[in-house]
Amino acid sequence: MRRVVSTVLFALLALAGSLLNPTRVRSDEAAGTKKVTPTSAVAPETIAPKAGAASPAPLQTYTLQFQFAKGESSHYAVRQQNELEVEYNEVAEKTRSQANSVRHFKVLDVDSEGVATLELCIDRCHMTATQNGTTVTYDSTKPEAEVPSQFYQVAAMLGRPSVQIKMSPNGKVVGITSLLGQAVDSLTADDQKLDVLFTLPEKPVAIGDQWSETSKAEVAAAAAIVGGAKESVTILRKYTLTGVKEGVATIGLQTIILTPNIDAEKQTQLVQKLWKGEIRFDIAKGRMLARRQEISEEVAGFSNKTGLLTVHNTRLDLFAPADKLAAVDLKPSQQD
Template identity: 30%
Template sequence: MEPLAVNRHHCSSISVALLAALTVSLSTAQAEEPANPAPSVLEKFTLRYDLNAGETIRYEVTHQAKTKTRIRGAEEISQVHTVSQRHWDVLTATEDGEAVFEHVVDSVEMTQQRGEEEELRWSSESGEEPPMEFSVVAKQLGTKLATVTINSQGNETHREDHAGSKASLGMGSLTLQLPEEPLALGASWSVPHEIRVRLENSEIKVIKIRERYTLEKVQTGVATISLHSEPLTPISDDSVRAQVVQQLSNGEIRFDIDNGRMLSKQLDWDETVVGFQGANSLMEYRARMTERLVDKVQRTATRP
């Protein structure tokens, strides 16, 4: 495999991952104690979505990544930087917590560079034609990527994909699968997922992973949740490991408890894989993804 192959796949995946936006909303049933004191270790919180018909929930997502590969003595560095504005339009919501929303990416600023090639830059608000590498993203801006129905625990009960991809590259799903039981501080829950990787013979292999969430603290109405994911399927092939590490989510999520809205999310990657394409090959992957609420919930007329 040529040195550029890994980087082209990675940069293409980043562009696709832009369309898989990753927002999660939680709410907690609070005890009857006053809101100001810190919660005791015995207090438990019920995590549930709390969406309302007619809401528009907006986020800004920034993703930057640097990948260095060395294969047969040839070294190459690829870098990407993407800032996107996206939102959920909540169409309907029922008293039992079921909600239907549309996911839309409104605008994007993208930068990409591979090795010694000229850096590519494009903003969807510039009025300029996008480079070919960004054309797929450009065509889908402002359109409904998916219409999703979820229950109060965040489980998707129905999904219709219009233009987007389900690829997440470790950035998370559109919704988070929440625990059924109330949690005390320090308690954790796990969510199983699967990652598909391509073997050297072009066959597809499924790698099972586990995402572990821990309720770290609740302070002044904000819940802090840590996230750590790890593969459950044994991985002996370093070429497979190089694909998997880029899709594992590790970081921190902060939520507005009262309104059930994510305030921010940060995921970080710092991985090195030796021998992924031969004994002297090396891949270093450094990346960060941040997501933040950019304005208050906007309310519009409830749709029929």
């Protein structure tokens, strides 16, 4: 029975993806804005304006766009923790992993339309994985240490640009080029973009306004089956400008599955895409300062109605100025 649970658990990890190995998704951006109106608000036409009353002041709007400069590099310290627990026929197994890294994107070029060519690279990392009480660790600052098999692929990528992305000022990906021999159609436009940046609105927005994008995720009929027939599922990622203070915008993030009637088998493959959280964005510099995301979900009823999957994932991205990079400590902290 333990063998069955292990098979399900590792299949979930392989299909759902990780911090450094995105799953297959083909992005289909559909960005727009709308104003959120409280349901308790009185309709404007029910209130007769007083004679001589001044017109209400227009809402202040903000233009949110990334600012790319050729030759510039932006570094981020990323701390991610994933916890998966699978229960099957009263047998439970739990896997816990941590991936802390310093990564950057370099602006190789910016065309006349403002579309930038970004080169992505992982500079260093500290990773751990624990299952059934056994923990393996990889620290890239200790090259003499043996690399556990779980981290071979990550170790091979360190210090080497992995992909080039062409990105518009509002974060839309318009092209991807693999630099490490990976097939282009297996690269993940949507996930690769989220790995460094996110989507911004095409027009100026006021506090309370929303914009969104959709993407397509391919899922198998059963979580434990790899290489079988795939089905397409539509995912909506919704953003809300919740506030602006001292030139820094606060943006809320929510992810929703739009495709109806998704069974438990497919939900197990999608659950690790359902991030929610908050982003801080420097408006004047056109730069993400911080992004905090989490997933806390349960999926019941897969594997002949007996399976239960519990997911608790967190991720924190912090902008790291060049003069602070050496001080970034990637070892797990008490909060991790």
